Amino acid sequence: MEGLIDLGRGDMDPSRRSVLGIGLFSVALTVPNWPDVVGRMEAVQGGRSPRIGMPEVDTVIAMTERISELDDQFGGRHARPMAAAFLVNTVAPYLRADAPESVRKAMLSAASDLCYLTGYMAVDEGVEGLGQRYYLKALELAGASEDHLTYCTTLRGMSVQAVDLGHGREAMRLADAAAAASPQAGPRMLAFLAGQQAHAAARTGDRHKALAHLNEAEISMEKAEARAKAFGSYDPSSLHYHISHVRHELGDLPGAVTAMRESDRLCYDIYRRSRVKERATLAEFQLEVGHLEAACATWNEALDEYPLVQSGRVDRRMGKMFRLIRPHLKNPAARELHERARLVAPAALSA
Known part of the structure; x- marks a missing residue:
């Protein structure tokens, strides 16, 4: 081949x-x-x-x-x-x-x-x-x-990539295509697909569609969890990640912080890369609502495991951390975080 x-x-x-x-x-x-x-x-x-x-x-x-x-x-x-x-x-x-x-x-x-x-x-x-x-x-x-499962999962992955790169319409098209191509999906798969549809719709500014898909994801997750917990697939931590991003896109910053904190609490230990990335995202949301010292504490938690992770997405989050805390270096917590991060992050990220 x-x-x-x-x-x-x-x-x-x-x-x-x-x-x-x-x-x-x-x-x-x-x-x-x-x-x-x-x-x-x-x-x-x-x-x-x-x-x-x-x-x-x-x-x-x-x-x-x-x-x-x-x-x-x-x-x-x-x-x-x-x-x-x-x-x-x-x-x-x-x-x-x-x-x-x-x-x-x-x-x-x-x-x-x-x-x-x-x-x-x-x-x-x-x-x-x-x-x-x-x-x-x-x-x-x-x-x-x-193989419908991998086909739909791949389209969803492409939608995630599009959202992260700022291509909201393409993300919505791909998320909808994934959902349409999934015949007789079980509740966990429905939650998996609807959560991404909600995130993509929120990125395009379609509040009604985003909340409708989020409700669908929440209902499907309740049904899935009632049947059996599934380690290694879409789980409540993943759902709260999507809830957080939908709320953030729609302007509900306190709600985004609450949901991301819950996602972190529910995250399995094995998912170190996701945990570091999402803690960094949580810190960004905390800073947006004006909680500088809480954000610094969360970034410090992300730094605890950051040296063990080799990920471009995590590196980008850390690079953003340096940019966001630079105006706050007169604050002792921000200054301490900045000095610690410089010791563990590549020099290019703090430039």
Whole structure:
């Protein structure tokens, strides 16, 4: 599967990174609809490699889970090179191998999930264009395997990327496409998709739509939690993260602070990267409402674990911290935070 091989090699070549950031969310970025990708993967042809079975599929699934755990704890900058190498050296040959149809579809699905994760880590690192390329490959593979879950998850991931980059309309389009392509979704999946729709709608300024989707997410989460708690998927911490951002976008700053604090309280220990990023965001919201010393305390909590995380998104949050506290350095708490941060953060962030 040459497209996947080329993508992995491009990922591992730092010299190409400057090119890959060009043209984000341009008109030329065409996201295929579900009917357009189902079963279509002409590049995946049998007869060129030894036969594979379910053990090889299980290997890809297990490796994806392990890499995801490393990403959660240490950030995409550490984990993505492992995923890229595994895609090139192991998964691509598996996709060329002979296999029964059931095994072939299972391998395509597993590869789709790994491509989505690798794209997510690229976005976390800040290599936005490369992340999009992985996301689009994940959509192709999901369609070829008829994997609705990864297809919808990938579209949602693209919406998250668009929101973070300030492209509200594109974020809304992608979030709506994810929801529309998810047939017979369970309540946790509905909450997962509706929460992102709410965030995207709030970014576009559509208050009515944002609150309607947020209500849908809250109702779905109540149903999901009543059935069974699910570690490692959309959970109450994630929902409160979306509640916080919707309230912030709609101008309810105290509500945004309360919801983000609750998200932090409910966050599982394993999600270190998310915890550091969201504590930094909470501090920004606290400063917006005029609580300078509370914000400094929260930023200090983020700094406790920041040296363990290699993430472009977290670095951006820390860079913003330096800019926000600079006017307040006459305050002892702000000055102490600034001095501590200079010792643990890259010098470029405090410039």
